[in-house]
Every structure is written in C-alpha cells, then in structure tokens.
Amino acid sequence: MKRTAIPRKHADSPQELVERLISGDRRAAARAITLVEKGAAPGTELMKRLYRHMGRSMVVGITGAGGSGKSSLINHMIHVLRSQGRRVGVVAVDPTSPFSGGALLGDRLRFQAHSMDEGVYIRSMASRGYLGGLARATTDVVRIIEAMGNDVVIVETLGAGQDEVDIIHVAQTCVLVLTPGMGDDIQAMKAGIMEIADIIVVNKADLDGAETCLRSLEATVHYGLAEKDADWIPRVMPTVAASARSEDVRGIEDLVDAILAHQSYLRNGTAIHEVQAKRVEQELGLVFRDEIQKVVFKGLKGTGKKRRYIRAILEGRTDPYSVVEEVLKTFLKV
Amino acid sequence: MKRTAIPRKHADSPQELVERLISGDRRAAARAITLVEKGAAPGTELMKRLYRHMGRSMVVGITGAGGSGKSSLINHMIHVLRSQGRRVGVVAVDPTSPFSGGALLGDRLRFQAHSMDEGVYIRSMASRGYLGGLARATTDVVRIIEAMGNDVVIVETLGAGQDEVDIIHVAQTCVLVLTPGMGDDIQAMKAGIMEIADIIVVNKADLDGAETCLRSLEATVHYGLAEKDADWIPRVMPTVAASARSEDVRGIEDLVDAILAHQSYLRNGTAIHEVQAKRVEQELGLVFRDEIQKVVFKGLKGTGKKRRYIRAILEGRTDPYSVVEEVLKTFLKV
Numbered sequence: 001m002k003r004t005a006i007p008r009k010h011a012d013s014p015q016e017l018v019e020r021l022i023s024g025d026r027r028a029a030a031r032a033i034t035l036v037e038k039g040a041a042p043g044t045e046l047m048k049r050l051y052r053h054m055g056r057s058m059v060v061g062i063t064g065a066g067g068s069g070k071s072s073l074i075n076h077m078i079h080v081l082r083s084q085g086r087r088v089g090v091v092a093v094d095p096t097s098p099f100s101g102g103a104l105l106g107d108r109l110r111f112q113a114h115s116m117d118e119g120v121y122i123r124s125m126a127s128r129g130y131l132g133g134l135a136r137a138t139t140d141v142v143r144i145i146e147a148m149g150n151d152v153v154i155v156e157t158l159g160a161g162q163d164e165v166d167i168i169h170v171a172q173t174c175v176l177v178l179t180p181g182m183g184d185d186i187q188a189m190k191a192g193i194m195e196i197a198d199i200i201v202v203n204k205a206d207l208d209g210a211e212t213c214l215r216s217l218e219a220t221v222h223y224g225l226a227e228k229d230a231d232w233i234p235r236v237m238p239t240v241a242a243s244a245r246s247e248d249v250r251g252i253e254d255l256v257d258a259i260l261a262h263q264s265y266l267r268n269g270t271a272i273h274e275v276q277a278k279r280v281e282q283e284l285g286l287v288f289r290d291e292i293q294k295v296v297f298k299g300l301k302g303t304g305k306k307r308r309y310i311r312a313i314l315e316g317r318t319d320p321y322s323v324v325e326e327v328l329k330t331f332l333k334v
Numbered sequence: 335m336k337r338t339a340i341p342r343k344h345a346d347s348p349q350e351l352v353e354r355l356i357s358g359d360r361r362a363a364a365r366a367i368t369l370v371e372k373g374a375a376p377g378t379e380l381m382k383r384l385y386r387h388m389g390r391s392m393v394v395g396i397t398g399a400g401g402s403g404k405s406s407l408i409n410h411m412i413h414v415l416r417s418q419g420r421r422v423g424v425v426a427v428d429p430t431s432p433f434s435g436g437a438l439l440g441d442r443l444r445f446q447a448h449s450m451d452e453g454v455y456i457r458s459m460a461s462r463g464y465l466g467g468l469a470r471a472t473t474d475v476v477r478i479i480e481a482m483g484n485d486v487v488i489v490e491t492l493g494a495g496q497d498e499v500d501i502i503h504v505a506q507t508c509v510l511v512l513t514p515g516m517g518d519d520i521q522a523m524k525a526g527i528m529e530i531a532d533i534i535v536v537n538k539a540d541l542d543g544a545e546t547c548l549r550s551l552e553a554t555v556h557y558g559l560a561e562k563d564a565d566w567i568p569r570v571m572p573t574v575a576a577s578a579r580s581e582d583v584r585g586i587e588d589l590v591d592a593i594l595a596h597q598s599y600l601r602n603g604t605a606i607h608e609v610q611a612k613r614v615e616q617e618l619g620l621v622f623r624d625e626i627q628k629v630v631f632k633g634l635k636g637t638g639k640k641r642r643y644i645r646a647i648l649e650g651r652t653d654p655y656s657v658v659e660e661v662l663k664t665f666l667k668v
Contacts, residue, residue, distance in 0.1 A: 044655045051653030066399055273648075280647045280654070281640070287654040288661075292626045295666060306615070313614045314607075319385030320614070320621040321378050327622075332629060333667055 014045045022053060024149050026121065033123060036140040039290070047140055055146025057089070057153045058263045059279075061171030063164075068177045069203045070156055072241040076252040078114055081152055084256075089145035089153040092124040093138055093167055121145055133293075135166035136286040142170055168196065169282045172275050173262045175199045175255070178217070180209035198234055198262050201255060205238030206248060214238060232265050295331070348379045356387060358483050360455065367457060370474040373624070381474055389480025391423070391487045392597045393613075395505030397498075402511045403537045404490055406575040410586040412448055415486055418590075423479035423487040426458040427472055427501055455479060467627075469500035470620040476504055502530065503616045506609050507596045509533045509589070512551070514543035531568055532596045535589060539572030540582060548572055566599050629665070 012020065012031070020028035032050075035043040064070045074090060081088050114120040123145065125138050138155070145153050155171055157164045168174060176197035200221070202214050217236045235258045239251035266272040312318045346354065346365070354362035366384075369377040398404045408424060415422050448454040457479065459472050472489070479487050489505055491498045502508060510531035534555070536547050551570045569592045573585035600606040646652045 048653045048655050051647060051655075052650045054648075054650060276648055277644050280644045284640075284643065284647070284654045284657060287658045289623070289627055291655075291658045291662060293623055295662065306618075309618065310611050310614045313385060313618070314388075314610060316386045316388060319382045320618045321382050321385075321625075323618060324621045324625045328625060328629065331667055332665055 014042070014049055017046060018049045018053070018147075021050070021144065021147050022149070026118075026148075029121065029144055029148050032144045033141050036144065037137050039137065039294075043140070047143065050143055050147055053147055055143065055150075055153075057146040057150050058259070059142060059146070059153050059155065059170060059172045060259055061155045061157065061168045061174045062177060063157050063168055063174065063197075064177030064179075064201075064203075066158060068179050069241055070177050073177060073201070073203060073239060073252070073255070074154055074156060075114075076241050076249055077154065077256055078120055080252055080256045082117065082119055086151040087119045087149060088121070089148065089150035090120070090122045090156065091138060091141050091145060091153065092122070092156040093134070093158070093164065121148060121150060133286065133290045136283075136290045138167050139170050139283050139286060166282065166286060170279050172266060172272070172279075173198050173259050175201060175259065177201045177203050178213070179204045180207045180213045198232060199255070199258050200234060200236045201239050201251075202236070203239045203241060205251065206240050210238060231269070231271070232262065235262075348376065348383055351380060352383045352387070352481070355384070355478065355481050356483070360452075360482075363455065363478055363482050366478045367475050370478065371471050373471065373628075377474070381477070384477055384481055387481055389477065389484075389487075391480040391484050392593070393476060393480070393487045393489065393504060393506045394593055395489045395491065395502050395508045396511060397491050397502055397508065397531075398511030398535075398537075400492060402513050403575055404511050407511060407535070407537060407573060407586070407589070408488055408490060409448075410575045410583055411488065411590055412454055414586055414590045416451065416453055420485035421453045421483060422455070423482065423484035424454070424456045424490065425472060425475050425479060425487065426456070426490040427468070427492070427498065455482060455484060467620065467624050470617075470624050472501050473504050473617050473620060500616065500620060504613050506600060506606070506613075507532050507593050509535060509593065511535045511537050512547070513538045514541045514547045532566060533589070533592050534568060534570045535573050535585075536570070537573045537575060539585065540574050544572060565603070565605070566596060569596075 012028075017028055017032055017035075021032055032046055035046055037043070062070050062074055071092070078088050078090070114122060123141060125134060125141065142153055142155060155167060157167050174196050176199070178200065180202060200217055202210055202217065204210070205214075214236060221234045221236055237251060237254055237258060239255055240248050241250075241252060266275060309318070309323045313320060313323065346362075351362055351366055351369075355366055366380055369380055371377070396404050396408055405426070412422050412424070448456060457475060459468065459475065476487055476489060489501065491501050508530050510533070512534065514536060534551055536544055536551065538544070539548070548570060555568045555570055571585060571588055571592060573589055574582050575584075575586060600609060643652070643657045647654060647657065
C-alpha cells in the first residue's frame with residue numbers, strides 16, 4: 001500500500017512530536033527530520049527531548065568509495081534483516097547513492113520496492129546546504145530514526161572528507177566496503193578508516209584479484225592487531241552484490257551474521273559503553289562547532305562589516321587572522 | 335641534483351622566514367608549511383605577514399573522484415607548463431594521490447621525476463590531524479606556495495565532503511575531471527561541483543562512451559547557461575592521461591590552453607576581483623571557525639568537565655544542545 005504524502009499542517013508541540021515519533025509514526029519522523037535539517041530553534045528543542053529517549057538500535061556504518069557497491073549491499077542486507085523480523089532504518093549520506101536518486105534507474109526501482117514496507121525507513125541527506133553542517137544534521141537524523149524504534153539503523157557514507165569521518169564515528173559497528181580493483185588504494189586507506197573498521201567487506205568478490213585482495217587485507221588486519229590490544233578481531237569477508245545488472249548475490253547472510261556478532265560482542269561486555277561515550281563525545285563536538293559558528297555569523301551578518309574586512313584584506317591592510325582576533329574580542333569574555 | 339634534507343635548526347624570525355619564502359627558498363617553504371600545519375601561534379604570525387604579499391599566481395583547482403586520473407593529468411600539465419617556462423606548485427589534498435605516495439609504484443616514480451626540477455614544488459596534505467582543520471591548513475599552504483613566486487599553483491582535491499568543497503573555493507579556475515564510466519554519477523554531480531566548474535575534462539577519452547559523455551556534458555553546460563548570466567562558457571574537453579601503463583597522452587596542451595584562456599578572461603575584466611573577494615571571504619570563514627573552536631576547546635580541556643557532561647548525556651539527564659548552551663554562556667558576552 002503506497003502512502004500518500006499529505007503534509008501535516010497543524011504544528012505539534014515538541015513533546016507531541018517526540019511521542020508520535022517514539023510510537024513509530026513515519027510522518028512525525030519526516031517532520032522531525034525537516035526541523036533538524038533547518039538547524040533552527042525548533043529542531044534544537046526537539047533534539048533536547050529526544051536525547052532523553054536514547055535509542056536501543058544497532059547503529060551500523062557502511063563506508064566505501066563510490067562504485068564499491070555499498071547501496072546494493074545495503075539493499076540486500078535490508079532483505080535479510082527484514083526476513084529476521086527486524087525493523088530497519090537507512091540514512092544515506094553519499095550524494096551519488098541510489099537511495100538519494102543519483103543512480104541507475106534499475107537500482108533505484110529496486111530500492112524503491114522497500115518503500116512499500118512499513119518496516120523500512122530510508123532517508124538520504126543532501127550533501128550540503130545544512131545551516132548547522134552535514135555531520136551534525138546526519139547524527140541528529142540517526143537519533144531520530146533510532147527513536148522510531150528501528151532495530152537496526154544503517155548509515156551509508158563515502159568515507160572521504162572530514163564530515164564523513166565525523167559521521168562514521170557515530171556508528172557502533174563500522175563496515176568498510178572495498179573492491180578487488182581498489183588494491184592500490186588500500187595502502188592509503190590503512191592510515192584512516194581502516195583503523196576503525198570492525199568488518200571489512202571485499203565486494204564484487206567475483207572479479208579478478210579478489211583472493212589476493214582478501215589475503216592481503218587479512219594480513220594487514222592481523223599485523224595491525226599485533227600493535228593494539230583488541231578483543232574484537234576485525235572480520236574480512238567476500239560478498240557479491242554488484243548491481244542491478246547481476247543476479248549473482250553472495251555473502252550477505254554472512255555479513256549480517258558478522259554485524260550481529262559484533263553487536264553481541266559490544267553488548268555482552270562493557271565495550272558498548274565506551275562506544276556510546278565516544279559517540280556522545282563526537283556529537284557534543286559537532287553541536288559545539290555548529291552553535292559557535294551560528295553565534296559568530298549572526299554577529300557579522302548584515303552589518304557591512306564583512307565586506308569592509310574583505311576589502312581591507314585584499315588591499316593588504318590586514319589579514320584574516322587579525323580580523324578574526326579583533327572580532328573575537330568583541331564576542332568572548334576571555 | 336638531489337637536495338639533501340638538512341633541517342634548519344636555528345629559528346628564523348617570522349619576517350626573515352617570509353623574506354626567504356618570497357625569494358623562492360624551498361626550505362623556507364617547508365618550514366612555513368610545518369608551522370601552518372601545527373595551527374599554533376607561530377603559524378598565525380607567519381600568515382599575518384604573508385597576507386601582505388598577495389601572490390600573483392594562477393590558482394587552478396583540479397577536482398575529480400578517485401580513479402579519474404587527476405594525478406596523471408597534473409603530471410602531464412606540469413610538463414607543458416614547464417616547457418612554457420612557468421614555475422609550478424602543486425598541493426595534493428587527495429590522500430590516495432600518487433603525490434602523497436598512495437599509488438602505483440610506476441606513477442610514483444614518474445611524479446618523483448619532477449622533484450629534480452627546481453621549478454616545481456609539490457606538497458601533499460594529510461587527510462586529517464590538523465589542529466586547525468584541513469581546509470584552513472590547505473588554504474594557508476596554497477598562499478605559501480604562491481608566495482614562493484610560482485606562476486601556477488595546482489590544487490588537487492577529491493571534491494567530496496565539506497572540507498574539499500571549502501578548498502575548491504580558493505581556486506580561481508576550477509577544472510572538474512570526469513571519466514566516461516561515471517555517466518551515472520553526473521546527474522548527482524550536477525547539483526554540486528559542476529556548478530563551479532570552469533572547465534570540464536572527460537579523461538580516459540579513449541574508453542567506450544566518451545563521445546556520449548562529452549555530448550551529454552555539453553548539453554548540460556549549455557542548459558545551465560540559459561539559467562544564468564555568464565560571460566565564461568565552461569569548456570568541455572577530452573583528454574587521455576590514464577596511468578603509467580599507457581603511453582597514450584592526448585589533449586593536455588588543449589587543457590592548459592583552456593586554463594590560460596580562463597585566466598585571461600578573469601584578468602582582462604573585473605571577474606578576477608570577484609573571484610579574489612570570494613576567496614578571501616572563504617578564508618575568513620575558515621579562520622573564524624577554527625579560532626573559535628580553539629578557544630572553546632582550550633576552555634574545556636583537562637577539567638574533567640567534558641567527561642561529566644558525557645556521562646550526564648548518556649544517563650539521559652541532559653543533552654549536547656543544553657550542554658553547549660551552558661558552556662557558551664560562560665564564554666560569550668552575548
């Protein structure tokens with residue numbers, strides 16, 4: 001049954017909205033997300049209340065370069081998770097993701113099939129235009145989709161750029177998606193995202209070089225383990241879930257099993273507390289950064305000051321660092 | 335003649351450093367970049383002085399996804415620009431760029447050939463770990479490499495994520511690198527980077543689909559032109575500069591000609607002033623964001639306050655938004 005999109009005109013109080021959201025109301029979720037994306041007071045008011053209802057969802061990050069097949073993988077994961085009776089939310093940050101419409105028509109149609117399922121909630125983020133920054137908006141949207149009562153919330157990111165890395169840090173379980181052809185980039189990735197991957201997937205494992213890639217990744221993981229004291233050994237596993245053009249799908253159940261195993265590891269011990277604390281620390285940092293920015297931009301806006309400063313810098317009379325020092329003096333108590 | 339890396343031990347005054355830098359001293363540049371990367375007071379002091387010596391370089395941004403062949407393209411562009419007697423600087427922000435070592439050995443060796451040439455200065459940025467943020471560090475490094483007297487400064491970015499987009503905005507001429515295989519992503523890119531591209535290159539134009547890709551891009555550009563009042567018509571052009579494995583290289587002279595033509599367009603009219611003003615505005619915003627962040631983080635550090643806040647949020651007693659409001663009140667005069 002297709003839902004018709006009738007906008008709810010009367011404004012709920014933040015508390016009413018939170019209550020409808022917690023009951024799983026999809027329109028309340030859409031409204032909450034719109035508020036949060038605007039980055040203004042009503043969104044803040046909502047999030048303040050929402051933080052009192054910490055979700056119990058498994059938050060799973062799926063990170064990989066464009067073309068690695070993340071979206072196809074997620075599409076198949078949704079099928080497996082739904083067959084287990086779990087409710088699934090997806091937040092796609094990749095602007096080229098099929099979830100956000102920037103993809104092959106075939107893929108898009110397949111993903112839209114999920115939109116008929118009340119147990120699946122999919123939302124894609126624009127890549128820019130958020131007053132409060134993409135990373136902050138995304139972490140808030142993840143909280144909202146958790147609050148709806150989803151058992152699993154999947155966050156799809158490209159894993160390049162600071163915003164993306166900020167977003168990955170809210171995931172409890174981080175899945176890195178590579179492909180055999182990317183062997184050359186692995187060296188570079190080792191320094192970054194690979195450190196935080198709990199599961200490494202070699203997707204398109206039917207391509208040449210998959211075996212070598214898997215073996216080299218396993219060696220890297222075990223080499224890395226020797227250096228740190230870890231209870232969880234990152235899993236390296238092959239999958240095939242390439243595109244709409246191929247019907248060959250393999251390894252998805254194993255991937256879902258590995259994610260559930262990592263979640264059990266986290267929740268059977270104290271590790272989940274550390275993960276949650278890191279997540280809150282991350283969110284705190286993002287809110288800080290954005291709120292401060294808002295205060296300063298408000299202070300500069302519409303005064304013509306900014307234009308005068310720019311002219312002075314261009315004429316070599318001053319520089320951005322001196323300008324910022326001067327302006328900060330008028331704002332800060334320090 | 336290979337330079338031996340003897341670190342200069344005695345500390346120059348900021349003014350001495352600026353003077354050596356302006357005379358083109360490579361070691362002064364390396365030292366200046368290190369200072370700026372640290373994001374501390376000496377780097378700020380240096381940049382304040384450097385802004386008085388605005389560079390006259392052409393600043394060219396080369397943006398494209400990983401695997402589009404940006405680095406090979408830049409490598410060949412350096413050859414052409416050097417044959418015209420121009421001094422060239424390169425700042426690579428892509429962590430998988432061959433310039434930063436994350437690439438095929440063959441490519442790496444070819445790029446290193448330029449390191450023998452005193453007329454070429456190449457620097458790659460780490461993808462994270464800058465106290466003051468990657469975008470700010472990069473824009474400062476571009477200023478430093480301009481100050482050395484380079485005629486052209488090329489900035490290589492991936493073009494994904496906010497940091498990258500922030501960086502692209504410092505370029506006067508923006509070159510977007512696509513490949514025929516990326517046709518499906520073009521739709522998505524249209525919304526973002528494509529808007530700011532002055533030149534669109536279809537690299538790997540020997541591959542299938544190049545003709546279709548070129549034609550579709552030209553149509554997109556001309557459709558876009560109808561909507562805005564632009565004096566510069568973005569050029570769409572094919573190149574072949576795929577990898578170390580191919581000796582087939584085409585279209586590089588045309589690309590360099592197009593870049594020089596765009597620079598002439600900017601500098602023969604008033605457009606260059608707008609571009610420079612936008613750049614300064616961008617830099618001002620980055621410095622603002624980072625300086626404020628430093629002040630607040632300094633205030634929170636080492637007090638144990640942060641840990642107490644995180645615990646309170648985890649226990650549902652407060653939330654990041656309320657914490658930030660509380661902390662900001664102690665800092666801000668407003």
